[in-house]
Every structure is written in structure tokens, then in C-alpha cells.
Amino acid sequence: MSGACARMWLEMQTDVVRGQTSEERDALVVSARMVNGHWLVLSRYGDDRWRFFGQPTNKQSSQLFIDFSTLPARLRSSMKAIVYRYLRRGREGKKLPSHRSVVKLVGDARPFLLHLDQLGIGRLVDVTPAVCALYVEVCKRHRQRERSARPGAPLNAASLSHRLAVVEALYELSQHTDDAMPSHPWPSTSFSHLAGRSGLETDRREGTTPLMPDEVLTALFQHAWAAVERGAALLDLRDEIEEVARRDGASRYAKPRYLREHGWSGGSEKFNMAVLELRAACYIVVASLSGCRNHELAFVQSGSCYSTPVDPDRPSDAAEVYWWLRSQSTKTDEGHTEWMVPEAAVTALRLMERWARPYQAAIEAEITARQAVDPLDSEITEARRHARAVFLAATPLKGNQVRTVSSSMCNLSLKAFAAKHGITWALASHQFRRKFANYAARSQFGDLRCLREHFKHWAMDMTLGYALNESQEIALYSEIEREIQDIKVEAVGSWLKPDEPLAGGYGRNIMAWRATAPVALFKSHAQMVRCLADSTGIRSNGHAWCTASDNQCVGNDIEPTRCADCDHAVVGRRHAPLYRGLYDHLKEVTDRDDIGPSGQALVQRDRQRCRSVLAALGQDPEEA
Incomplete structure (x- = not known):
């Protein structure tokens, strides 16, 4: 038919x-599928x-x-x-x-x-x-x-x-x-x-994915990236062993002997485990830097990455490029879609392409064998869906049949990777997406530290990146916007606590305003916080929250102490350690005699600004 x-x-x-x-x-007929040009009934x-x-x-x-x-x-x-x-x-x-x-x-x-x-x-x-x-x-x-x-x-x-x-x-x-x-x-x-869910705010994060702590992602990524950097040498050794086995025949002693002769001291079992762990390491790198869901990475195939020049008019050998990752998404019926990724993710994916070649070859061999027995075997079509995937695994209970790694198996391998490196966080694959969105949101607020070099231009102007490619997964951008909103709500919530000390011109105005019982203007304290967060432009420059309409102020970079008196700045207790450290450094500079009168005046001015901030936050700058 x-x-x-x-x-x-x-x-x-x-x-x-x-x-x-x-x-x-x-x-x-309940289900049917096409196999080699013919429809085959799967279930009635x-x-x-x-x-x-x-x-x-x-x-x-x-x-x-x-x-x-x-x-x-x-x-x-x-x-x-x-x-x-x-x-x-x-x-x-x-x-x-x-x-x-x-x-x-x-x-x-x-x-x-x-x-x-x-x-x-x-x-x-x-x-x-x-x-x-x-x-x-x-x-x-x-x-x-x-x-x-x-x-x-x-x-x-x-x-x-x-x-x-x-x-x-x-x-x-x-x-x-x-x-x-x-x-x-x-x-x-x-x-x-x-179920007790009526009346809940629609954007409330009840039962949400837990936000992975910074120190957990930092440790995970460092260990994963170290494994990626060693990956090529590991796969060289794997491929050499396979070539020796094909050429000379295999014995139970050949592989351990070859490993010893080429500097591997852990034995065959540990070597095989290291190769498998490389898959988990690559997954961590790509998931951390792309924000892809587990099923979207499962759909990734060999050759899924490509680049486009940032400036098409520049010579190709000198042009900076944007990297893109092609895959599929079924979560919101977006189908084939793309994600902007930094080059580190491309490095990990290309390593996975090489890692997956023996597994892809096993799928091709399975397809050939099934076609020889029954050209209408429904598993032929299923095998073809996995044939070019890169995150693959063999299932011993099914005769080492190779298919894409399931979400549950992926989670087990991630937990094992974390445990090996002493990370006790209950790691799961779905946590990377929210952490990615949280990092991207924080980069807009100036708080991004870990992985900043890997994000490069992506983190600097995400809106531009999304405007460049209509195929990009816009749902991820929405999640980043949601994380931004959460950060703003958290910041404003801390500002409006009755006993929270604030410095900076805008901070002092907030303290005066909240003393007038402004909650009377709103239905609840929560509504007041959200309304102010929605109506206030907020970003962090590291030493203050800035509410100015642009980021041109020198207080955002070369003159941080200016925020002490700026009408657009809010300085809270989270910033106090920075001002105390700055105050102590300036105190050391005061004792120098080679900065001249103007230099001394600048130092004294900045020390006074730091002193006023610390005093407003309830701290004595002279205390150890």
C-alpha cells in the first residue's frame, strides 16, 4: 500500500x-510506520x-x-x-x-x-x-x-x-x-x-527544577573540560587498540599489554570506564554552554555544528564567527531548531562525533543484518533514527544493541561522574537548562564569572544573537527572561525589607520611601515587589545595582566609588566586602609619597566614599 x-x-x-x-x-489500526517504502502495521x-x-x-x-x-x-x-x-x-x-x-x-x-x-x-x-x-x-x-x-x-x-x-x-x-x-x-x-494549586501565581516556581549552585557547576565543568582536553589522546589509544585487534587478532592479554606499553597503567576495565566517562564529560560541557534539553541533545547528529561570520564584510581568515548547533525539539513542537553555542561546545561535540563512530558503525551493521532477514522489519526504521546520533550507548541485555542514550541512563552516568569527583549534589540532566538560563540572565546583571570567557560575544549581546537566526529556539530566550525577572524580584525584595540598610543615592531614596508604608498602595507586599521590579531597569556592575537608563556612567567600570553618591545606585550588604577591600587598598596608597597632591586628593575622595557606604551599611571601616 x-x-x-x-x-x-x-x-x-x-x-x-x-x-x-x-x-x-x-x-x-492503532499505529503503523513506513519501512523501506511500505506501511507496516505495528498495533491493532x-x-x-x-x-x-x-x-x-x-x-x-x-x-x-x-x-x-x-x-x-x-x-x-x-x-x-x-x-x-x-x-x-x-x-x-x-x-x-x-x-x-x-x-x-x-x-x-x-x-x-x-x-x-x-x-x-x-x-x-x-x-x-x-x-x-x-x-x-x-x-x-x-x-x-x-x-x-x-x-x-x-x-x-x-x-x-x-x-x-x-x-x-x-x-x-x-x-x-x-x-x-x-x-x-x-x-x-x-x-x-x-491539589492545593488554585490561586497560585502563574509564574510561581513550585516543584521547579532546582537551581544548581555555582560551585557545583564550576567543579563539574572544570573536571568535564579537563576530560575533553584529554579526550583526543584517549580516543587515539582506543582506535589504535581496535586496529591492532583487526590486524593481528585479539586475545584476552593483547589489550592490557598494549595499554601498558603505551603508558596506560589502570588496566582494561579502567580504560573502558574512562572512554565511557568521556561521553558524560562532553554532555556536561555542551549542556552547560547551550541550554539544550536532554532530548534535544539526544537528537544531535554528526555534523550538526556550523558557523556564520559576525561581520560578513570582513575577510574570512580574520572574521569572528558565531557557532550554531542544529537539532530537534519536541517540547514546544518547534521541530528542527538551532542554538547559538560558544566554540568550547563545538570542541566537545566534535570529540563526541569521533567517540561515536564505532557505535554508529554497529547500528549500520544491525540495519544491514535486519534487511537481509526481513526488509520490512520495523526496527530498521527505528535504527535509522539513531544511526547518526553522537550520544550513543550499547545495551548488554539486548545483545549490545546500540541506541541513543536514554534520559535515565544519562542521569546515571552524570551522577557517577559527579560522585567520582567528590560532588555530592543530586545531579540530573534537566538542571543544566535552568542553570544556563540563570547564568545568561546574570551576565546581563554583570555577575557572570565562571565560563565568561567561553560565552564571549554571546553573553555580551544575546538579543543580537537571537535576531541573527530565525531557526533559533526562542523558548530558551523566554526562560532566560524569566530568570532575569526572578533576579530582579529577589533584588527588589531585599531592598524593601524594613531593616535592610542601603547606600547609594537611589538606595537612600528607597529607605525613605519604604518608611511611608507604601504597601498600602498595593494588594500585598509580594505585588509591591513585583511591580517595582517590572517597572525598574536594574543591572549589576559588581559593586552596586544600577538603575540608570544606560550604562555609560564611569561608575560602572573605571570609577566604582562614584556609585556611593549616584542617584541611580543601590548598594547593599552584599557589596560591603568589596568596599571594605577597596577602602583597605586605598589606605595603603595613602602612605605613598609618589602620587602627588592630585593623586592624594583622589585617594582621599574615594576613601571617604567607601567610608560613607560602609557606615550606611552599619559597618565600621576601621574594624579588622
């Missing part, structure tokens, strides 16, 4: 199974397991299918009808779900279905609001397992919300089946209210 005919046939299938015979229903309605495809390549095989045999037997047929409807039409007013969302719906529904089964309920038509109210109480009493991140703790609001939201989804979707829930699960309220 041709691709067009197959698609038309699939589209003509019924969207509901209500009223159909079991034979008609079980013959419906009557199958206990529905297989899907096209999900991000970082998903484990268990996330690529629905196994209805794991659900209570008397509720399976109802769930099949619900899932089929969801797959074909989605939910009211929403777009069609991805296969990932379909699999997730069943996973989220399983606790509720088990709850019904324990109550002896085998049909959704028998589910009443009282049964659903009992489920809410069961969920609230639930405690996390011992092996979880929070053993013994109750479900947080986000997790509880997921468990309850699916009940509303089952109610809505079941209306198109032969087993419809008779009424809304909680007629007078909603799942969000029951």
Missing part, C-alpha cells in the same frame, strides 16, 4: 468504538500491547508502548476505548496528543484504576463523585517509597495535581465510549483546587 493510500485509510477509520462489534473494533486495537514510534530518541523502550495487561482486567476494555478516542481526537479544545502524551495518560490513570478495582468497581459507569472524593483522600494519604527522592513524604501539589487531573480526563473521554462516567468526578470544584 502506498504512503498516501495508507494515510487516507488510517484517517477514514472511525474515531470512536462505541456500538461496534468486537471483530470490527479489534481490527482497527485487539492487541494487549500498543506500540508507538516517533518519540524522542532518549526514551526507554518501556516508554514506547502501552501494555493493557498491567491494568485491572475488568477495566481494560473501557481504557482501550478511552485511549483510542484520545489518540484519534484528543481532548476538547486541545491539539492532538503526541504518542508520549498517550502513554503518559495510561500511566497517570493506573493508580485510579487500581483504586476502583480495590473497591470492586469494574465499570466507569459505576464511578460516583463519592468514589472520586475517596480517591482524593487516598492520594493525600499516600507516602513516597523508600527508594524515592523524598522517602516517606506526601505527594507534592504538582504530583497530586497529575493524579487528579487524569480523572477529569477519563470522565471527558469516556463520554464517547460504551462505559461513560455518569457525572463529573467533583462537580463543585476542580482537580487544581483539590
Whole structure:
């Protein structure tokens, strides 16, 4: 059957199974995929397991299918009808779900279905609001397992919300089946209210990704970059060993002997571990410098980096370049997209391209072998999706089959890398994106220290970079803007604390203003903080918060003490150590006799400015 005919046939299938015979229903095609130009049915309605495809390549095989045999037997047929409807039409007013969302719906529904089964309920038509109210109480009493991140703790609001939201989804979707829930699960309220999430500010970071501390990222990146710098030599040795094995044959002693002869003293096992750790090191470098999500890095293929000149009119041998990384993003349906990256990320990715060659060759060999046995084997198409990826791994339990590293395996390797280097932070791949956004936001405020050299022009003018390429992932820019807003809110929140001492002209004005009980103008203190943060231009120059409309003031660079009296400056206790250090250095300069009267006058002026700042912050500049 041709691709067009197959698609038309699939589209003509019924969207509901209500009223159909079991034979008609079980013959419906649930999923099919193209293999070598032919459509191959993967799953039919009557199958206990529905297989899907096209999900991000970082998903484990268990996330690529629905196994209805794991659900209570008397509720399976109802769930099949619900899932089929969801797959074909989605939910009211929403777009069609991805296969990932379909699999997730069943996973989220399983606790509720088990709850019904324990109550002896085998049909959704028998589910009443009282049964659903009992489920809410069961969920609230639930405690996390011992092996979880929070053993013994109750479900947080986000997790509880997921468990309850699916009940509303089952109610809505079941209306198109032969087993419809008779009424809304909680007629007078909603799942969000029951989960304790109603009334929350839409931008509140509840259950958010934890922000990795600076010292953790600094240590991780340093160790990872050191591994990247050693990587070429390590891969040279790996490739030489493989060449010797091909040429002379392999024995159990050949590899250890070759390693010893070429300066490797750790043995074969440690060598293999070092090669695997190189993958984690490259991931850390690229994730730290790109802000890509885990599945976006999983989609990265060989040859994904390219450069464009900053100034097209300059000679090519002298032009500074922007580096770009091509990949795919499914999070916001952006599809093929690009990210601006510094050259250090390109170095790590090109090392990964070389690292991945033996694994890519193994996938090509698998494809060839499968085609020889069955040209319509559905795994051929799946293998091709991974064939040029760079973050690859072999699975011993599947005969060393090579596929893209799953998100869970990636997290295990990252945790192992961190533990090896004495880093106790609970590291996970999704933390790099928020940390990247936080660093990029802080660079606008002048606080970027670690990795600044790697960011180069990117950190200096991000807006320009995003304007250069329409394919760039704009969602990342939005996350950076959100981090900027969080930093501003945090700064303004500290300014408006009743007992917080402030220096600088703007700081003194804030202290006078907050003494007039300005909260009366706002609904709450939180609203006051956010309104002021939104309406005030704020950036850090390292020694003060500057609220000026431009950054042309010399107080931002060559004359930092000017901020002591500037009407646009706020100096807080976080800046006190800098002014104390500056005061002490100026005191040393005062004793010199070679700076002349004008030099002495400048020193005395700056010392007085530092003294006034420290005094305003409640510190004695003469104390040790």
C-alpha cells in the first residue's frame, strides 16, 4: 500500500468504538510506520500491547508502548476505548496528543484504576463523585517509597495535581465510549483546587527544577573540560587498540599489554570506564554552554555544528564567527531548531562525533543484518533514527544493541561522574537548562564569572544573537527572561525589607520611601515587589545595582566609588566586602609619597566614599 493510500485509510477509520462489534473494533489500526517504502502495521486495537514510534530518541523502550495487561482486567476494555478516542481526537479544545502524551495518560490513570478495582468497581459507569472524593483522600494519604527522592513524604501539589487531573480526563473521554462516567468526578470544584494549586501565581516556581549552585557547576565543568582536553589522546589509544585487534587478532592479554606499553597503567576495565566517562564529560560541557534539553541533545547528529561570520564584510581568515548547533525539539513542537553555542561546545561535540563512530558503525551493521532477514522489519526504521546520533550507548541485555542514550541512563552516568569527583549534589540532566538560563540572565546583571570567557560575544549581546537566526529556539530566550525577572524580584525584595540598610543615592531614596508604608498602595507586599521590579531597569556592575537608563556612567567600570553618591545606585550588604577591600587598598596608597597632591586628593575622595557606604551599611571601616 502506498504512503498516501495508507494515510487516507488510517484517517477514514472511525474515531470512536462505541456500538461496534468486537471483530470490527479489534481490527482497527492503532499505529503503523513506513519501512523501506511500505506501511507496516505495528498495533491493532485487539492487541494487549500498543506500540508507538516517533518519540524522542532518549526514551526507554518501556516508554514506547502501552501494555493493557498491567491494568485491572475488568477495566481494560473501557481504557482501550478511552485511549483510542484520545489518540484519534484528543481532548476538547486541545491539539492532538503526541504518542508520549498517550502513554503518559495510561500511566497517570493506573493508580485510579487500581483504586476502583480495590473497591470492586469494574465499570466507569459505576464511578460516583463519592468514589472520586475517596480517591482524593487516598492520594493525600499516600507516602513516597523508600527508594524515592523524598522517602516517606506526601505527594507534592504538582504530583497530586497529575493524579487528579487524569480523572477529569477519563470522565471527558469516556463520554464517547460504551462505559461513560455518569457525572463529573467533583462537580463543585476542580482537580487544581483539590491539589492545593488554585490561586497560585502563574509564574510561581513550585516543584521547579532546582537551581544548581555555582560551585557545583564550576567543579563539574572544570573536571568535564579537563576530560575533553584529554579526550583526543584517549580516543587515539582506543582506535589504535581496535586496529591492532583487526590486524593481528585479539586475545584476552593483547589489550592490557598494549595499554601498558603505551603508558596506560589502570588496566582494561579502567580504560573502558574512562572512554565511557568521556561521553558524560562532553554532555556536561555542551549542556552547560547551550541550554539544550536532554532530548534535544539526544537528537544531535554528526555534523550538526556550523558557523556564520559576525561581520560578513570582513575577510574570512580574520572574521569572528558565531557557532550554531542544529537539532530537534519536541517540547514546544518547534521541530528542527538551532542554538547559538560558544566554540568550547563545538570542541566537545566534535570529540563526541569521533567517540561515536564505532557505535554508529554497529547500528549500520544491525540495519544491514535486519534487511537481509526481513526488509520490512520495523526496527530498521527505528535504527535509522539513531544511526547518526553522537550520544550513543550499547545495551548488554539486548545483545549490545546500540541506541541513543536514554534520559535515565544519562542521569546515571552524570551522577557517577559527579560522585567520582567528590560532588555530592543530586545531579540530573534537566538542571543544566535552568542553570544556563540563570547564568545568561546574570551576565546581563554583570555577575557572570565562571565560563565568561567561553560565552564571549554571546553573553555580551544575546538579543543580537537571537535576531541573527530565525531557526533559533526562542523558548530558551523566554526562560532566560524569566530568570532575569526572578533576579530582579529577589533584588527588589531585599531592598524593601524594613531593616535592610542601603547606600547609594537611589538606595537612600528607597529607605525613605519604604518608611511611608507604601504597601498600602498595593494588594500585598509580594505585588509591591513585583511591580517595582517590572517597572525598574536594574543591572549589576559588581559593586552596586544600577538603575540608570544606560550604562555609560564611569561608575560602572573605571570609577566604582562614584556609585556611593549616584542617584541611580543601590548598594547593599552584599557589596560591603568589596568596599571594605577597596577602602583597605586605598589606605595603603595613602602612605605613598609618589602620587602627588592630585593623586592624594583622589585617594582621599574615594576613601571617604567607601567610608560613607560602609557606615550606611552599619559597618565600621576601621574594624579588622
